[in-house]
Amino acid sequence: MGAPANFLQYVDNNADSFIKRLGEAVKIQSISSDARRRQETIAMGLWLNDQLTQLGVTTKLEDLGTHVMQGQTLQLPYAIIGKLGEDPKKKTVLIYGHYDVQPALKSDGWATEPFELVVDNEKNRLIGRGSTDDKGPIMGWLNVIQAHKELGLDLPVNLRFCFEGMEENGSEGLDECVIAEVAKGKDGYFGGVDCVCISDNYWLNTRTPALTYGLRGIAYFAINVSGPGQDLHSGLFGRMVHEPMTDLIKLMSKLVDHDGTILIPGIDEMVPPADEEELKLYTKMDYSTADVEESAGASIALSDHKETVIMGRMRNPSLSLHGIQGAFSDVGCKTVIPSKVAGKFSLRLVPPQTPEAVIPLVKAYIESEFAKLNSKNKMNVEYLHGGKPWVADVKHWNFEAAKKAIESIWKKSPDYTREGGSIPVTLTFAESLGVNVLLLPMGRADDGAHSTNEKLDRSNFIEGTKVLGTYLYEVAVAA
Amino acid sequence: MGAPANFLQYVDNNADSFIKRLGEAVKIQSISSDARRRQETIAMGLWLNDQLTQLGVTTKLEDLGTHVMQGQTLQLPYAIIGKLGEDPKKKTVLIYGHYDVQPALKSDGWATEPFELVVDNEKNRLIGRGSTDDKGPIMGWLNVIQAHKELGLDLPVNLRFCFEGMEENGSEGLDECVIAEVAKGKDGYFGGVDCVCISDNYWLNTRTPALTYGLRGIAYFAINVSGPGQDLHSGLFGRMVHEPMTDLIKLMSKLVDHDGTILIPGIDEMVPPADEEELKLYTKMDYSTADVEESAGASIALSDHKETVIMGRMRNPSLSLHGIQGAFSDVGCKTVIPSKVAGKFSLRLVPPQTPEAVIPLVKAYIESEFAKLNSKNKMNVEYLHGGKPWVADVKHWNFEAAKKAIESIWKKSPDYTREGGSIPVTLTFAESLGVNVLLLPMGRADDGAHSTNEKLDRSNFIEGTKVLGTYLYEVAVAA
Numbered sequence: 001m002g003a004p005a006n007f008l009q010y011v012d013n014n015a016d017s018f019i020k021r022l023g024e025a026v027k028i029q030s031i032s033s034d035a036r037r038r039q040e041t042i043a044m045g046l047w048l049n050d051q052l053t054q055l056g057v058t059t060k061l062e063d064l065g066t067h068v069m070q071g072q073t074l075q076l077p078y079a080i081i082g083k084l085g086e087d088p089k090k091k092t093v094l095i096y097g098h099y100d101v102q103p104a105l106k107s108d109g110w111a112t113e114p115f116e117l118v119v120d121n122e123k124n125r126l127i128g129r130g131s132t133d134d135k136g137p138i139m140g141w142l143n144v145i146q147a148h149k150e151l152g153l154d155l156p157v158n159l160r161f162c163f164e165g166m167e168e169n170g171s172e173g174l175d176e177c178v179i180a181e182v183a184k185g186k187d188g189y190f191g192g193v194d195c196v197c198i199s200d201n202y203w204l205n206t207r208t209p210a211l212t213y214g215l216r217g218i219a220y221f222a223i224n225v226s227g228p229g230q231d232l233h234s235g236l237f238g239r240m241v242h243e244p245m246t247d248l249i250k251l252m253s254k255l256v257d258h259d260g261t262i263l264i265p266g267i268d269e270m271v272p273p274a275d276e277e278e279l280k281l282y283t284k285m286d287y288s289t290a291d292v293e294e295s296a297g298a299s300i301a302l303s304d305h306k307e308t309v310i311m312g313r314m315r316n317p318s319l320s321l322h323g324i325q326g327a328f329s330d331v332g333c334k335t336v337i338p339s340k341v342a343g344k345f346s347l348r349l350v351p352p353q354t355p356e357a358v359i360p361l362v363k364a365y366i367e368s369e370f371a372k373l374n375s376k377n378k379m380n381v382e383y384l385h386g387g388k389p390w391v392a393d394v395k396h397w398n399f400e401a402a403k404k405a406i407e408s409i410w411k412k413s414p415d416y417t418r419e420g421g422s423i424p425v426t427l428t429f430a431e432s433l434g435v436n437v438l439l440l441p442m443g444r445a446d447d448g449a450h451s452t453n454e455k456l457d458r459s460n461f462i463e464g465t466k467v468l469g470t471y472l473y474e475v476a477v478a479a
Numbered sequence: 480m481g482a483p484a485n486f487l488q489y490v491d492n493n494a495d496s497f498i499k500r501l502g503e504a505v506k507i508q509s510i511s512s513d514a515r516r517r518q519e520t521i522a523m524g525l526w527l528n529d530q531l532t533q534l535g536v537t538t539k540l541e542d543l544g545t546h547v548m549q550g551q552t553l554q555l556p557y558a559i560i561g562k563l564g565e566d567p568k569k570k571t572v573l574i575y576g577h578y579d580v581q582p583a584l585k586s587d588g589w590a591t592e593p594f595e596l597v598v599d600n601e602k603n604r605l606i607g608r609g610s611t612d613d614k615g616p617i618m619g620w621l622n623v624i625q626a627h628k629e630l631g632l633d634l635p636v637n638l639r640f641c642f643e644g645m646e647e648n649g650s651e652g653l654d655e656c657v658i659a660e661v662a663k664g665k666d667g668y669f670g671g672v673d674c675v676c677i678s679d680n681y682w683l684n685t686r687t688p689a690l691t692y693g694l695r696g697i698a699y700f701a702i703n704v705s706g707p708g709q710d711l712h713s714g715l716f717g718r719m720v721h722e723p724m725t726d727l728i729k730l731m732s733k734l735v736d737h738d739g740t741i742l743i744p745g746i747d748e749m750v751p752p753a754d755e756e757e758l759k760l761y762t763k764m765d766y767s768t769a770d771v772e773e774s775a776g777a778s779i780a781l782s783d784h785k786e787t788v789i790m791g792r793m794r795n796p797s798l799s800l801h802g803i804q805g806a807f808s809d810v811g812c813k814t815v816i817p818s819k820v821a822g823k824f825s826l827r828l829v830p831p832q833t834p835e836a837v838i839p840l841v842k843a844y845i846e847s848e849f850a851k852l853n854s855k856n857k858m859n860v861e862y863l864h865g866g867k868p869w870v871a872d873v874k875h876w877n878f879e880a881a882k883k884a885i886e887s888i889w890k891k892s893p894d895y896t897r898e899g900g901s902i903p904v905t906l907t908f909a910e911s912l913g914v915n916v917l918l919l920p921m922g923r924a925d926d927g928a929h930s931t932n933e934k935l936d937r938s939n940f941i942e943g944t945k946v947l948g949t950y951l952y953e954v955a956v957a958a
Binding site: 259 | 776807
């Protein structure tokens with residue numbers, strides 16, 4: 001069925017004013033991880049709340065309390081919970097987005113002022129911090145609602161909203177807030193939600209729209225090794241004592257092979273191999289190792305075999321060594337034997353893996369490897385944090401609706417992708433609401449979400465707005 | 480022959496005033512590595528220069544120029560070059576010491592104010608920064624000269640002095656200064672020097688005086704591995720690309736075995752095994768693995784075999800892994816794939832090893848191990864700095880004189896020790912002057928030279944002063 005022609009026309013006609021509103025949002029430096037910007041982050045939430053209420057959305061500002069950051073006790077930015085439409089004959093779609101952004105300084109290497117939205121008319125790009133992550137997508141939803149209001153059109157579905165201001169800083173307080181709202185049942189804002197749509201990730205490349213149906217989980221560990229009572233001088237003690245770094249480096253070297261194979265017995269084995277049908281998915285995908293190497297900034301793909309590389313990110317677990325706490329890490333030369341070191345690494349998990357399932361394997365293996373060292377140092381494996389992986393059913397009408405919307409606007413079928421990283425709230429929605437969650441990215445792979453010169457292509461903003469609107473019409477008729 | 484009885488008596492009678500003078504020296508916060516204390520470090524040199532001239536020493540203050548530190552261009556503390564006595568019939572002894580100290584804050588864990596010399600009458604200890612390293616030994620020499628001046632005694636030898644104020648910060652400018660002075664031949668202060676005595680290290684334990692005849696050299700390296708154009712997100716790129724940390728940790732794990740064996744082919748093999756005579760030296764030494772473990776603060780000796788542990792420090796090379804630059808090193812959890820990492824390690828060298836001899840072995844081995852990884856990352860091995868090991872002839876009259884002085888004062892034969900660390904000026908003196916250099920420690924193993932609550936036992940200061948004086952008499956008659 002698609003969206004009405006006058007909606008699509010309205011979006012084209014009002015593109016400039018939509019971009020202007022995105023510019024107003026970008027101007028507010030809502031950097032959630034910087035204590036000095038906390039008031040601006042809160043102000044950004046209030047600005048967004050104003051926009052929503054002016055468009056007829058009923059909202060409430062959820063006070064998430066305080067937290068301690070950078071030595072200060074700070075008020076958390078509000079979570080904005082909202083609703084628009086109460087028609088029992090319509091489906092109800094819950095929309096999530098976040099209004100906070102990553103830090104940015106011009107001196108980081110930006111070609112323009114990061115908090116001024118610059119329209120690059122040559123490349124048709126909107127450049128500025130938050131343009132694609134995640135103010136652009138939020139503005140996309142506002143554009144859709146505004147169009148219907150101005151045109152006097154009824155929205156085809158009831159909408160529910162959950163916008164937060166701490167996504168770039170651990171989403172503190174959000175899970176509890178969502179779970180509490182869900183627990184209110186029909187009396188709460190999230191009563192009767194039929195599906196969830198999150199627009200907060202990216203196409204796999206710069207050419208083909210994507211729908212994302214999976215995210216890897218994570219299990220983050222530290223290997224703590226300690227020995228001497230204090231840091232020792234390597235001249236005085238070298239070759240007299242068991243050095244914690246020698247043990248730690250040996251243990252860290254036993255975790256992952258240079259080709260990415262996880263050496264901890266039982267981890268890779270938990271994941272069933274891809275069957276022919278699944279393999280075809282990756283073969284079909286509009287993606288190449290050249291795409292990987294372009295985004296990594298170097299020719300370092302683990303394989304020339306496209307499917308192997310894609311599966312490495314989307315359907316296989318991975319293990320990365322992040323660094324060592326307590327060792328010498330500065331420039332220059334220090335002849336220290338560090339007394340207490342912590343090697344940090346994490347596993348990215350895929351179904352059916354869970355942190356609970358991998359923790360005992362990780363601990364047992366490292367303990368057995370440590371025993372082989374005959375060291376008099378002390379060692380323990382510490383599980384620091386984690387989250388389960390998530391995979392959605394792509395045959396659900398929620399995904400079908402999004403697919404039709406993309407085909408209708410972009411004239412192209414989407415790539416079905418799984419992401420290598422985690423968006424924890426996805427799992428919170430899926431588990432607490434028990435409904436299908438869809439990740440519907442607006443931006444492209446080269447948007448530079450957490451990097452310098454973050455951008456959103458003009459077409460992704462404008463056509464993307466049309467996709468979001470059309471998606472709601474497809475949801476309305478889906479079954 | 481020994482020292483005259485009235486000299487020894489004078490030292491006992493004036494112990495309190497000697498301690499008072501040490502207290503004045505400790506009070507001056509001559510922390511050479513702290514730009515904020517540079518003026519005090521220079522002031523300490525001027526105070527010492529005053530003391531020397533008042534005692535009849537002819538001095539010159541060597542301006543070593545400036546250097547840049549902590550973002551400031553700073554004047555270097557003066558080297559004090561001095562002479563006392565020009566009798567051609569006497570031997571000439573060059574004395575070295577340093578008047579700068581390590582940093583110290585009460586909040587580091589000091590029980591007393593670090594820059595107030597506290598006399599602990601219960602344990603008979605003099606507690607304060609610099610008490611043992613190296614203001615105590617310098618004051619010891621002043622005590623000896625003062626005693627002779629006050630008693631109207633001729634010193635048995637001519638004395639030459641070299642005191643610096645940058646030892647704890649790389650001895651910047653000193654080598655050039657020493658070499659230039661030596662190059663002046665008979666016209667310079669160091670013309671006609673017969674031997675050198677350095678009192679700037681420690682007994683092997685808390686019981687037996689020591690004479691030190693060897694120091695290990697050093698060769699410090701970085702293994703640089705780089706890949707991605709920028710740091711990557713481990714969720715997005717884990718198991719898609721060659722991660723520099725995976726390669727680096729593998730390489731670092733191939734350098735040293737958990738028992739201290741150096742795995743780089745040819746390094747350990749350069750050092751001939753100890754023969755029976757040498758082994759007896761270690762067996763005889765008043766030292767146990769319990770001593771090692773006490774000073775290391777934990778039961779982590781590499782072996783229960785005393786000789787193995789002693790040889791590990793004194794006559795064998797060692798390899799220590801110091802840390803990694805560029806990786807995540809903070810508290811908490813960061814899911815980063817670092818793009819560029821540098822693993823730091825150093826080798827302690829013993830004769831006949833030199834940095835020049837080991838560098839090609841280190842580079843070739845690591846390069847061959849890297850080749851096995853089939854990684855697309857870039858790797859290079861960087862030699863950062865180094866110095867040759869030093870060993871002196873213990874049968875030289877300079878050592879014999881010191882041995883007799885120790886036996887006369889302490890009623891005990893000294894341990895003959897080699898130190899695991901480096902005092903680069905030792906080699907500079909030995910090579911530029913071509914004479915025997917003796918390390919004659921004043922303090923004990925538990926003095927905590929670079930640590931909190933640094934102390935010098937009262938007996939080590941007072942009896943140590945007697946040893947220094949007696950040593951000069953023994954030198955005078957030695958042949």
